[in-house]
Amino acid sequence: MEIQQLKQRFGIIGNSPKLNHALAIAERVASTDLSVLITGESGVGKEVFSKIIHQLSTRKHEPFIAVNTGAIPEGTIDSELFGHKKGAFTGASDNRKGYFETVNGGTIFLDEIGEMPIGTQARLLRVLESGEFIRVGDSEVQKTDVRIIAATNVDLLKKVREGKFREDLYFRLNTVPINVPPLRERREDIYLLFRKFATDFAERYRSVPVNLTEDAQLLLSGYRFPGNIRELKNIAEQVSVLTQHDTVTADELRIILPVQPTAMIVAPEQEGIDEREILYKMLFEMKHDLNNIKSYLWTSGHQAAFEGGQMSKPELIQQEDIQPMPSAPAIPAVSYPKREQYFMNPPSENQPVILSNSDTVYEVDSFEESLSIAEMEKELIQKALTKHKGRRKKAALDLGISERTLYRKIKEYDIDG
Numbered sequence: 417m418e419i420q421q422l423k424q425r426f427g428i429i430g431n432s433p434k435l436n437h438a439l440a441i442a443e444r445v446a447s448t449d450l451s452v453l454i455t456g457e458s459g460v461g462k463e464v465f466s467k468i469i470h471q472l473s474t475r476k477h478e479p480f481i482a483v484n485t486g487a488i489p490e491g492t493i494d495s496e497l498f499g500h501k502k503g504a505f506t507g508a509s510d511n512r513k514g515y516f517e518t519v520n521g522g523t524i525f526l527d528e529i530g531e532m533p534i535g536t537q538a539r540l541l542r543v544l545e546s547g548e549f550i551r552v553g554d555s556e557v558q559k560t561d562v563r564i565i566a567a568t569n570v571d572l573l574k575k576v577r578e579g580k581f582r583e584d585l586y587f588r589l590n591t592v593p594i595n596v597p598p599l600r601e602r603r604e605d606i607y608l609l610f611r612k613f614a615t616d617f618a619e620r621y622r623s624v625p626v627n628l629t630e631d632a633q634l635l636l637s638g639y640r641f642p643g644n645i646r647e648l649k650n651i652a653e654q655v656s657v658l659t660q661h662d663t664v665t666a667d668e669l670r671i672i673l674p675v676q677p678t679a680m681i682v683a684p685e686q687e688g689i690d691e692r693e694i695l696y697k698m699l700f701e702m703k704h705d706l707n708n709i710k711s712y713l714w715t716s717g718h719q720a721a722f723e724g725g726q727m728s729k730p731e732l733i734q735q736e737d738i739q740p741m742p743s744a745p746a747i748p749a750v751s752y753p754k755r756e757q758y759f760m761n762p763p764s765e766n767q768p769v770i771l772s773n774s775d776t777v778y779e780v781d782s783f784e785e786s787l788s789i790a791e792m793e794k795e796l797i798q799k800a801l802t803k804h805k806g807r808r809k810k811a812a813l814d815l816g817i818s819e820r821t822l823y824r825k826i827k828e829y830d831i832d833g
């Protein structure tokens with residue numbers, strides 16, 4: 417199959433050589449029965465790859481199951497995978513089939529294989545070598561024909577060296593390795609993906625997909641994307657929700673991009689920075705963010721928030737406000753290139769977003785106040801809706817947010833309206 421055709425069929429966006437290479441291997445290995453080990457950071461598309469391989473294999477009409485090895489408690493994983501016999505352990509009131517029995521003939525995707533307990537690894541190796549397994553608490557050896565696709569976002573060889581992963585299993589699984597590259601190694605795909613997610617979003621909400629100006633595209637492609645495609649999708653949706661117009665500038669995007677402490681930056685050219693300098697920078701930015709929120713609440717007449725001594729009045733802060741400790745050594749001046757903001761953490765889900773009457777949007781990072789801010793926001797929305805007898809258009813106008821945003825907030829906070 418042509419690689420472009422394959423992408424179309426499975427909704428794969430991107431055209432970077434590394435992605436194409438990984439897809440080509442996936443296609444070639446699909447029709448064999450070999451085990452496949454897919455490596456790559458979280459959110460790069462490992463699970464998507466596993467489905468492609470299954471769909472292109474002779475097993476495509478047989479079952480496929482994705483098992484997140486890391487999410488199953490150590491005490492139950494053997495039973496989940498291989499089944500158990502009645503009475504095998506407390507609570508085993510019946511015989512139970514495991515995935516290796518129910519998926520017989522099909523494919524099992526074992527995600528986060530590096531988290532698999534050593535005992536389970538031994539059972540898995542046996543299946544891979546002979547197709548044999550035994551239910552927990554049973555003595556009867558059973559046969560199964562299952563293809564294994566495993567995935568990991570950790571360095572399995574390191575686990576092998578640490579004695580946490582069986583070397584023989586590693587080699588057995590690694591017959592055909594596929595590495596799915598992180599987004600920052602295929603920057604040319606970033607805007608393509610952004611457009612796809614913005615278009616999907618617009619279709620869902622019957623609006624126009626957002627564009628980015630050239631500068632904004634550069635800013636986006638320069639972002640580090642620790643959460644890869646999953647994070648990009650999240651960002652594209654946030655941008656779609658938060659912007660009032662169709663084209664977003666770099667300045668607007670900068671505000672929407674997860675405001676991670678720039679301090680977390682470890683760009684190659686900055687590796688020598690004094691850690692203390694990084695901490696000051698981080699503290700300053702946190703203080704700055706906090707103050708922005710305070711100002712918003714203060715100026716919008718939500719002074720109630722400041723009652724009870726929970727929050728102090730916003731103050732003007734200057735970079736100089738955060739002084740090095742007296743004993744700190746002199747800190748070299750470091751300039752932080754604006755465009756190169758590299759962030760370490762993906763945005764947390766349900767990150768509260770404060771909307772002001774101006775066009776400025778402040779992202780709130782997780783810190784103690786965020787919960788009460790979310791609650792206040794919910795309350796505000798409820799009040800506005802009551803005031804306008806549930807008329808969203810008027811309520812949105814009153815709140816100074818778009819109807820689209822109001823709609824999303826209503827859903828997010830589960831407000832009846």
Ligand SMILES: Nc1ncnc2c1ncn2[C@@H]1O[C@H](COP(=O)(O)OP(=O)(O)O)[C@@H](O)[C@H]1O
Binds near residue numbers: 429430458645646
């Ligand atoms: N090349 C791609 N084009 C479009 N969407 C993709 C692509 N790769 C992954 N995705 C989407 O990105 C998200 C994360 O993919 P997933 O396979 O779950 O990543 P992983 O298993 O590596 O954590 C999913 O929503 C998936 O549909």
Ligand SMILES: [Mg+2]
Binds near residue numbers: 459462463527
């Ligand atoms: Mg995954």
